[in-house]
Amino acid sequence: MSEPLLRLVSVDKFYGPIDRGVHAVQNIDMSVQRSEIIALLGSSGCGKTSTLRMIAGFEEVSRGKILLSGREVQGLPPVKRNVAMAFEGYSLYPTVTVRDNIAFALKVARLPETEVAARVGHVSQMLEITDILDRFPFSISGGQQQRASLARALVREADLHLLDEPLGQLEPQLRTLLRGRIKHYIKERGLTAILVTHDQTEANALADRIAVMEGGSLQQFASPSEIKERPANLFTGTFVGEPPMNVFPATVSAGEGRLRFDLEGGLELTYAEADFAPEVRARMLAKRDVIIGVRPYAVRRAATGAAARVIANQWLGDQSHIAASFAGKSIVLVEHDRAAVVEGQDIAVAIQPADLHVFDPASGRAISHGHVLA
Amino acid sequence: MSLQLKNVDKSFKTDKVLQDISLSVDSGETLVLFGPSGAGKTVLLRLIAGVIEPDGGEIWVNGVNMDGVEPEDRGIGMAFQNFALFPHMDAAANIAAPLTARRQSKAVMAATVASVAKLLKIDHVLHHKPKELSNGQKQRTALARALAGTPSVLLLDDPLRNVDAKLRFEMRLELPRLLKDQNATVIYVTQDYKEAMALGRRIAVMNRHGIQQLGTPEDIYLRPANIEIARLFGDPVINLLDVVPERGPEGVLVQLSDCPVKLIGHAAMIGRACTLGLRPESLHFVAEGSAGAIPVDVETETPLNEKTVTLAITLRGREIMVSRPAGADGPGSGKAWLRVDAAAALLFDRATGLRIDPAPRLESVT
Numbered sequence: 001m002s003e004p005l006l007r008l009v010s011v012d013k014f015y016g017p018i019d020r021g022v023h024a025v026q027n028i029d030m031s032v033q034r035s036e037i038i039a040l041l042g043s044s045g046c047g048k049t050s051t052l053r054m055i056a057g058f059e060e061v062s063r064g065k066i067l068l069s070g071r072e073v074q075g076l077p078p079v080k081r082n083v084a085m086a087f088e089g090y091s092l093y094p095t096v097t098v099r100d101n102i103a104f105a106l107k108v109a110r111l112p113e114t115e116v117a118a119r120v121g122h123v124s125q126m127l128e129i130t131d132i133l134d135r136f137p138f139s140i141s142g143g144q145q146q147r148a149s150l151a152r153a154l155v156r157e158a159d160l161h162l163l164d165e166p167l168g169q170l171e172p173q174l175r176t177l178l179r180g181r182i183k184h185y186i187k188e189r190g191l192t193a194i195l196v197t198h199d200q201t202e203a204n205a206l207a208d209r210i211a212v213m214e215g216g217s218l219q220q221f222a223s224p225s226e227i228k229e230r231p232a233n234l235f236t237g238t239f240v241g242e243p244p245m246n247v248f249p250a251t252v253s254a255g256e257g258r259l260r261f262d263l264e265g266g267l268e269l270t271y272a273e274a275d276f277a278p279e280v281r282a283r284m285l286a287k288r289d290v291i292i293g294v295r296p297y298a299v300r301r302a303a304t305g306a307a308a309r310v311i312a313n314q315w316l317g318d319q320s321h322i323a324a325s326f327a328g329k330s331i332v333l334v335e336h337d338r339a340a341v342v343e344g345q346d347i348a349v350a351i352q353p354a355d356l357h358v359f360d361p362a363s364g365r366a367i368s369h370g371h372v373l374a
Numbered sequence: 375m376s377l378q379l380k381n382v383d384k385s386f387k388t389d390k391v392l393q394d395i396s397l398s399v400d401s402g403e404t405l406v407l408f409g410p411s412g413a414g415k416t417v418l419l420r421l422i423a424g425v426i427e428p429d430g431g432e433i434w435v436n437g438v439n440m441d442g443v444e445p446e447d448r449g450i451g452m453a454f455q456n457f458a459l460f461p462h463m464d465a466a467a468n469i470a471a472p473l474t475a476r477r478q479s480k481a482v483m484a485a486t487v488a489s490v491a492k493l494l495k496i497d498h499v500l501h502h503k504p505k506e507l508s509n510g511q512k513q514r515t516a517l518a519r520a521l522a523g524t525p526s527v528l529l530l531d532d533p534l535r536n537v538d539a540k541l542r543f544e545m546r547l548e549l550p551r552l553l554k555d556q557n558a559t560v561i562y563v564t565q566d567y568k569e570a571m572a573l574g575r576r577i578a579v580m581n582r583h584g585i586q587q588l589g590t591p592e593d594i595y596l597r598p599a600n601i602e603i604a605r606l607f608g609d610p611v612i613n614l615l616d617v618v619p620e621r622g623p624e625g626v627l628v629q630l631s632d633c634p635v636k637l638i639g640h641a642a643m644i645g646r647a648c649t650l651g652l653r654p655e656s657l658h659f660v661a662e663g664s665a666g667a668i669p670v671d672v673e674t675e676t677p678l679n680e681k682t683v684t685l686a687i688t689l690r691g692r693e694i695m696v697s698r699p700a701g702a703d704g705p706g707s708g709k710a711w712l713r714v715d716a717a718a719a720l721l722f723d724r725a726t727g728l729r730i731d732p733a734p735r736l737e738s739v740t
Contacts, residue, residue, distance in 0.1 A: 043538065176610040176695065180674045180685030187674075200539075205676040205683070224677060242679045244540050297680045297700060312547045314572035317595045317608050318655040318697065319680065321572070323547040332547070334680050336699040343551070 003070055004031035005192050006055065006160060011064035013050045013216075018062050024050045026216040028064075035190045037183070039197055039207035041240070047216040049164065052196045056162050057081050068159060084158035086149045086166055092137040098148045099124075099133040105156040123155045126181050128174065143169045147178075154185060161186070163195040167202060179205040200240050212236050228295075230374065234364040237293050237357060243321060246331045247293045249361065252284045259284075261292060264328035267306050275353035280368040284358060290367065291359040296321070297334040298355035301341075305348035310341050324349070375436040375449070375526035375559050376401045377422070382431035384417055391417050393583040395431070404553055404560040406574030408567065410606070413580040415563045419529045422561065424448050435527060446475070451525030451558075453516045453533045459504040465515045466491070466500040472523035490518045493552060510541040521556055528558040534569065546572050567607045571595065579603050596718075601727040604651050604720060610683055610695040613652040616724065619643045631668040631688035635714050639732030640721055648730070651720035654683065654697040659705045660713045667711040670694060675704060686710065 012018075013025035025047040032038050040048035053059035055066060057078035066074045073081050084105070092101045099120060106116045124130045127147040132140050137148070146169045153161055166182075167175050183206050186193055197203050203210045204224045212219040212227065212235075219239075220232040231237035237245050250261040250269075259276055261269045269292075273281060284290055308324035308331055320339040323330045324347060331349065341347060354370040366374035377399040384392040391414045399405045407415045420426045422433055424445035433440045440448060451472070459468050466487050473483045491497040494514040504512055517533055534542045546569055553560050564570050570577050571591040579587045579594065587599040598604040604612045617628040619637060621644050627634040628650055660667050670686035673693075682704060684696045696712065698704065721730045 172609065173605050173611040176683065177685070177693065180676060180683070180695070183676070184674045184685070201678055204678050228679070238540070242539065243543050295679075312550055312572075314547065314550075315591060316568050316571050317591075318653070321547065330547070336681075 002033070005034040005036075005069060006030075006032040006194075007065075007067040008051075008055075009065040009067070011051070011054065011066065012062045013047070013054060013059065014062045024216050025054070028218050030211060030218065030221060032192065032194065034192055035187075036192055036208045037186055037206055038194045039203035039210045040194065040213060041197055041200060041203040041210050042213035043198055043239075046213040048196045048198075048211075048213050051213070052162055052164060052194060055160070055194065056083060056085055056087070058087075081160075082158050083160045083162055084153040084156040085162045085164075086146075086153035087162070087164045092145060092148055092152070094137050097134050097136055098129065098140065098144075101137070101148060102133075102152045102155055104152065109157070119155050120151075123151045123185075126185055127151050127178065143171065143174075146170065150182075154182070154191075159192065161191050161193040163193060165197055166195055168197075168199075175202075176205075182206065200242065210240070212240060214239070230366070230369045231293075231357065232366055232374070234291060234293070234359045234366075237359065237366070241295055243296045243332050243334065245293045245295050245357070246299065247291055247359075248327050248329065248331075250290055250292045252288055252290055254281065254285055261290075263292075263306075267327045269306060269351060271353045275371065276368065277372055280358075280371070280373055283367050283373065287360060287367065289361055291361050293357040293359060294351050294355050296332040298351065299331060299333045300350050300352075301333065301335075301347050302350035303348065305350035308347050308349050310343055310345045310347060312343065313339055313341050315339075377436075377527055377559055377561070378432075378434040379418075379422070380432040380434070382418075382421060382433065383429045384414075384421060384426070385429055390583055392421075395585060397578060397585065397588070399559055399561065401436075401559055402554075402557055403575050404550070404562055404573055406570045406577045407561060407563045407580055408565070408570040408574075408577050408606070409580035411565065414583060415580055416531055418580075419452070419531055419561065419563060422527070423450050423452055423529055448527070449525055450527045450529060451520040451523045452529045452531070453520040454531045459512060459515060459519075461504050464501050464503055465496060465507065465511075465518075468504070468515055469500075469518045469522050471519060476523075486522055487518075490522050493521075493555070494518050510537045513537050513541075513545075521552075521558075524556070525558060528553070528556070528560045530560065530562045532563050532565065534564075534566075542569075549573060567609075571607070579606070598651075598720070598729055600729060601649060601651070601722050604722075604729070608653055610654045610697060612720075613654065613657075613694050614722075615650045615652070615692055615694075617648050617650045618645060619648060619721070620645070630714070631670060631690060631692075631712075633668040635668065636666065636716055637719060637721065637732070638716050640730065643721060643723075643730055647724040649722040649724050649727075651722060651729075652694070652714060653718060653720075654695045655681075656715040656718035657694065657696040658713045658715065659684075659696065659698070659703075660711050662709075662711050664711060664713060667713050670710055670712055672705050672707050672710050675707070686712065 008028050008030040011028045014021035015024055042048045054061050061074040065072055102120050103116050129147050132144055150166050209223050210227055211221045214235050220236045227240050248263050250263050253260050257273050258270045259273050308326040311323045311325055314321045315338050320335045322333040322339055357369050358367045360367055368374055379395050379397040382395040409415055421428050469487045470483050491500055496511055496514045499511055534545055562573055576590055577594050578585045587603055595607050619626050619628050619640055626637045626640045670688055673685045673687055676683045680700050681697045682700055686694045723730055
């Protein structure tokens with residue numbers, strides 16, 4: 001890999017005195033390559049916005065370094081960092097039109113007028129704001145302001161584009177379409193972007209890699225498919241994924257060439273030993289008590305399998321969500337065709353060993369994903 | 375207990391909020407009121423609860439006209455999105471509040487609170503004050519309070535709005551059983567179409583001061599009354615393309631990406647300005663040259679959790695979103711071919727926005 005465009009080295013953020021104040025961001029190390037799209041994902045208070053604000057220069061770094069193109073920037077004001085931003089509260093200039101807001105940085109860079117007009121036209125078409133270009137910020141809706149601010153950031157050339165909840169205020173119908181267009185726009189130009197979001201669909205849709213944060217620390221930093229297939233711990237496993245991953249405590253034992261997971265209520269899942277690599281079996285048997293996880297779309301109804309009784313079957317137009325009582329809790333299945341099962345019906349569910357995630361209940365860390373060690 | 379609204383009107387000063395609302399909810403039914411903010415959903419709930427008075431029309435609960443009946447005498451329970459718990463009382467006292475007003479014995483009250491709390495999985499936090507409860511626990515406490523009064527009619531105003539995605543999902547699966555056990559007649563307000571489809575036996579779609587469509591989730595998703603409703607249900611949003619149906623050799627067809635696409639029925643719309651509605655999941659990537667397939671350019675592929683969404687562009691530069699189950703084979707990038715599921719295609723009159731019923735079939739008119 002080449003020299004990363006952005007590096008965070010052991011970055012801490014305290015609100016209040018160092019080591020005594022609120023430890024909002026805890027010892028974060030992160031490298032971002034040129035032309036990557038990164039999402040900082042987490043619930044409110046997880047430290048994602050503080051991290052973005054430190055990169056932007058709006059928030060002081062309590063400890064650690066931030067390097068942009070190899071140069072330390074943590075002491076520099078925002079304007080000296082060559083970053084473009086769309087932030088809540090980093091608002092549009094109220095005295096000029098939306099068009100002039102978007103064009104501002106291009107005019108400062110002394111681009112020819114025709115070039116400015118072409119770029120502003122293109123980005124505003126993409127974000128569906130051509131009809132409000134001649135209006136002033138106070139006279140447009142929150143969702144339109146958000147798109148105008150996003151247009152102003154994306155139209156600029158900068159080393160890094162920082163976007164804070166860029167689509168948060170938009171109606172859901174527009175959001176899906178704009179996500180696709182924005183990703184195409186960023187990729188076509190090779191921009192590097194970091195966005196903050198609490199919406200995992202947005203992170204999945206836009207980002208090359210997702211930084212999952214919780215309690216001020218980085219839980220996992222990987223591609224959406226890696227996070228889906230190989231969640232580093234129980235937090236990431238159950239936080240990312242919709243509907244959430246099914247998890248059950250289990251006791252592992254082995255015998256007669258089989259590996260057996262005993263669940264609550266006398267239920268058991270048994271597999272051929274060969275379904276798990278020897279080192280996976282050894283780790284699980286050493287732990288004995290584990291937590292197993294399986295994604296709702298990997299749970300299948302089958303002719304034979306573990307017994308479950310349907311609690312709910314909810315059809316959402318393009319998929320069915322089925323909940324069934326299972327091992328003292330409930331298990332959720334997603335089916336893409338409209339499922340005909342009814343409440344109270346007994347079903348058998350099968351979980352393929354390849355879809356089984358196993359976690360250490362004490363540390364929460366993943367032990368294995370399918371056949372292999374985590 | 376059943377509930378009837380007959381020609382209900384409500385204005386605030388000169389602002390008309392509800393106009394001529396008539397609605398009948400069966401005993402034990404869960405009816406969802408769905409619509410964008412400002413559609414008048416909450417006002418309708420407040421009218422039923424008796425907190426405000428209608429300007430015109432009547433509200434009947436179980437065969438009794440509620441005109442002049444005080445809110446506390448209507449036998450109606452409510453839970454709102456902002457919880458509205460008493461801050462100085464613990465969860466148990468909050469849940470018991472409607473019972474206290476009824477002067478029930480302490481033992482009966484305690485038993486009711488315990489059973490409702492167990493049902494909602496908050497029995498371990500009954501002695502916590504609201505500020506010590508998580509949002510999810512507050513929401514369950516508010517719901518428990520509404521259920522404890524064993525109301526014959528339960529009004530739930532977006533009760534899951536302020537809880538995190540995970541709990542919202544869990545509650546969405548649990549609520550139907552809970553409500554069924556209560557045997558209450560429920561009106562449930564939400565802005566989330568998935569919640570509406572999952573919880574409602576019927577959904578009343580509200581917009582522009584009135585009920586635009588009333589039907590089962592199937593009616594609304596598969597046969598939306600108009601373009602606006604089609605756009606409100608489904609994720610990604612339905613694709614809407616301007617077309618003019620033409621007479622083809624074997625029936626009616628429209629041009630899409632410079633290729634003919636057959637429709638079922640719709641002979642009456644030949645030559646008229648229409649909008650074709652194609653749900654993203656009713657479009658399928660197929661091999662090049664497959665019968666009836668249309669060419670597109672793939673712009674971006676977005677793998678989500680349980681599905682993958684593709685943004686594709688037609689030869690005429692129109693954007694089309696396509697979704698497929700996660701794990702199903704995709705087109706990759708560049709040129710691709712799409713098959714349209716004609717049975718799932720919707721046709722709207724462009725002038726009125728109303729959906730056109732496919733019948734009469736072409737065969738019957740030629």
